[in-house]
Amino acid sequence: MTSDILLLEKNMHINVFGLNHNTAPIEIREKLYCSESDVPVILKKLKDWGLYESVVISTCNRTEIYFCSDDSNNSEESIKKIDAFLMEHFGVALDWLKNYTYRFCDEEAYRHLFLVASGLDSMVIGEPQILGQVKDAYRMATFHNTTGFFLDKAFHKTFNVAKRIRTETRIGYNPLSISSMAIELSKKIFGELNRKKILVIGAGEMCEIALKYFKKEGLTGIFITNRTFQHAQKLAEDITGIPCPLQDIPDLLTKVDMVLSSTGSEKPIIDKELVVSIMKKRKNRPLFFIDIAMPRDIDPEVNHIENVYLYDIDDLKGLSQQHLSDRLKESEKAHTIIEEEVVKFSHWLEQLEKNPLITHIIDVVEETRSNELKRMMQKMKYVDEETLRNMDLLTRSIVNKLIHRHISLIRQNGSPSLLEIMKQLFKFEEENEKEMDSGNEGK
């Protein structure tokens, strides 16, 4: 307990060490990819070396290790240790690590974390999955007890920053992939898609990918046709659709709302006359064609018919380009937000380091919290990991919120009487204080 307080007394540094798609080619990233079973091993190793807090983020585009170091255990040394470990664990050469990795400390480190979590450092800028991956990595670390006060704070801050960027900028607003754009456009026309039906012409890979996206929207009917009926049947089985023969197309067109087409046919399969006659039968209910085939399956003239909308692969690609440039514009706003938050966070850290009472309070409370949680866990017999994680997060956030008031009171109003009350309240003993003093003198 006392050693922990002394530890917090020294200046703590948040570090990141890692590589991503910008610094390392895929061959190297593959080598250093940490699978889910690797991560606990690494976390444990780092802990054994005396890195009190660490989190490992590993995705297909990046592998990063976040850790805390103090002045005695300086980051250079830690990085050497990490180097050695990585060389051993993954069997890579030292100059590889030197050439392809980056190391950031303090301000740069948490700026980097903010950038990563909000998708600004991703290959596809603004993509949302990375935030989930960062959250998973953090949960994994808390599960193995390798996070402490600083990284907890840094990661919670990161999640806030990422959320702020999601709501205040439009960085993740417009989709980029062909499938999600097809969904987005369908929603522009039909609103919710949960009562809609789709006809798929062609059973190729493109169709399959897009269909998986559509399926998530809860369509009520998926009809699949293909020149080779067996392929249609197979895809239909995979995706619980209804296989239909090609000659049913005119009939199906009167039933469905969307048509997704991707065949290898040289000539258009659906021409204008067909659609005109079908629109009469449909009583002009809107019909949306998505033609992702090359050469095109659907006569482009179809787009001129009223209540018929046609997007071909070029339209979708053009739209994707436009969305990408929108995202780049929005990323400037996001960078400003990040700078703001970086300043706030480093200010917070600075203030924290100055006050031993605050660190004491944090420790006491954390100890109580983890003990209570452990007791609870022993009582409850059937707890799955998910609940465990959620309870851990919940208690953390309650505790943080509760002590936040005390801490800000101490910061704002340092009057002796208040400090005295706080000391009594949290049993901050003279002995501790003496040790603190000697620690300070020692510096």
Added chain:
Amino acid sequence: MNIYFFYISLFFYLLSTACYLLFLTMNRNIIEKFGHYSLFSGFCIHFLATLVRYFNAGYTPITNIYESLSFFSLCIAGFFLYLKRIYRIEIIGCIILPILSVLLIWASTFPTEIRPLPPVLKSYWLPIHTIFSFVGNAIFFISFFISLLYLVVERGIKKKKFPSIATRFPSLETLDLINYRCMSYGFPFLTVGIITGSIWASVAWGSYWSWDPKETWSLVTWIVYAILIHNRLAIGWRGRKTAYMMIIGFFFILITFLGVNFFAGGLHSYI
């Protein structure tokens, strides 16, 4: 008394307008919520103002320009709140509320004091005829903006170009459905308005139909909407064609409702 309520409600409408304009630039739900509650408060106080005026004056307060515009705005606010409950059309508040505020400010520039009712208007038909006509007109007023928005969104999808704001517009199907609802609610109100008007005319002027400008134009308006409904139900006109017809219909409403009174005169010139 009622005029104070009126100004308080105007204040809330303006507040709501500000919120919706802010909502347009900053996509935050909390702003929209605030705007919604301001609008709702504005509507309630406005309703109260109308009620108080009814008791003070002793007649349905839809007899001069101030009263008409005020009541018309009340109907628009009410119907918009009703639509908002069913569909997710917050963004349309950014169009409706500024116009609502302008209408009310315009109304307040006309004389607002309560004057004795002209003898010809003293009738049980006054509330029935006016309320039906006003509600009908208000519904078509909203459908006019829905149609304009439909055309903008539809054009964007056809031309494959989207202004950045377009991501927040309702879907085409929703807009078309609202148009259909407006049509099926507005038309009966309009019809009853015309029928009660003609009954009242037979009592007041001695003849059911005297081809007065107001009567003529309201008949033309009725025919336009009747054609629209027939085409929708029988030939399946929907989407853009409905939207165009709704816009044309609204111009006839404008002529009947305001144009005739301001420019043509005739028997029906009370305001």
